[in-house]
Amino acid sequence: MKEEQTLCYSCTNENCFIKKHLHLEQMADYVSKKQQVICKKSDPFIVEGASLQGLYFICKGKAKTVKTGINGREQIVRLTSNGDIIGFRGFGTSKKYLIGAYALEDTVLCNFSNETMLEILKEVPEFTYALMLFYAEELNKSENNIRKIAHMNVRERVIDLLLYIHRKFGQINGLIDIDLSRKEIADFAGTTEEQAIRIISSLKKEALIQTVGKRIGILEVSALRSEIMEHKYF
Structure with a gap:
């Protein structure tokens, strides 16, 4: 797993949650702080139970998030692709990741640290509101899936x-x-x-x-x- 510094303004991924908010003047103070992480296929980039290291946004590639279940068996809980957010479950309420995550192919991720994300949430209300709607939608999906699969x-x-x-x-x-x-x-x-x-x-x-x-x-x-x-x- 390799880390680099890149610029969000040169990114071509229009599906990215960060990219969609680059028009906000306040975002310029924060996007330069992110790190780019390059993962090879099957590489883990989040370990379940590890200390929170912020949120990951997929720039290019695919990944799976997993949760350990009965008898230590991993249950895939989400598949992700370009623009998706990973690591948001537990963010802001927990000090550890509640899921693990692996690259399903060679994948480029953008990582925003806990500190940077909290600064954005406190200082950029439009971003905070959009993220609140994202959480509400994810909760609705989870509840529907539980009822459906049962x-x-x-x-x-x-x-x-x-x-x-x-x-x-x-x-x-x-x-x-x-x-x-x-x-x-x-x-x-x-x-x-x-x-x-x-x-x-x-x-x-x-x-x-x-x-x-x-x-x-x-x-x-x-x-x-x-x-x-x-x-x-x-």
Whole structure:
């Protein structure tokens, strides 16, 4: 993992939460304080339980956030891509990270320290308001997912995950643009690797999806949506 100093004003990532607020004059005092972190695929950049070192914003790449569950098993709780924020759970209320995070491919991250983030929140009200709305939206998503997953069987959970990564990352040449192992799919869907493999195989035989190595492509989006429609997919 490598650290560098870069300028936010030269960044081309228009989805970044910081980039969206660079028009605010006060932000100029803070963006020069951030550090850029370059992670290779599979590198951890947040260790669950480690001391808070601020927030990370993905400049380019993909990452997963994980939480340790029963018997020490890691549960994937979020997949992230360009512009997403990582490390916000517990920020401001805890001294330690409540999640761990790993790069899913070579990834460039921007880190703003605790001190810098707190200064921004105190001095830039427009940014603070926008971040409050972000937290409210994330809480709403979490509550909806808890209700939804509680009523889904294993097949529906795997389908829900496939549709989620299809929406978030899109498809290139008929394949979803993210590499996830079958174990990672199982961890995110809350099932075993063996069950995930069986369900993916079944969906492939039904001509609903296709696979090339780790990559999965959805062939029949509407058919998969209809299977979980009662759980309010939309």
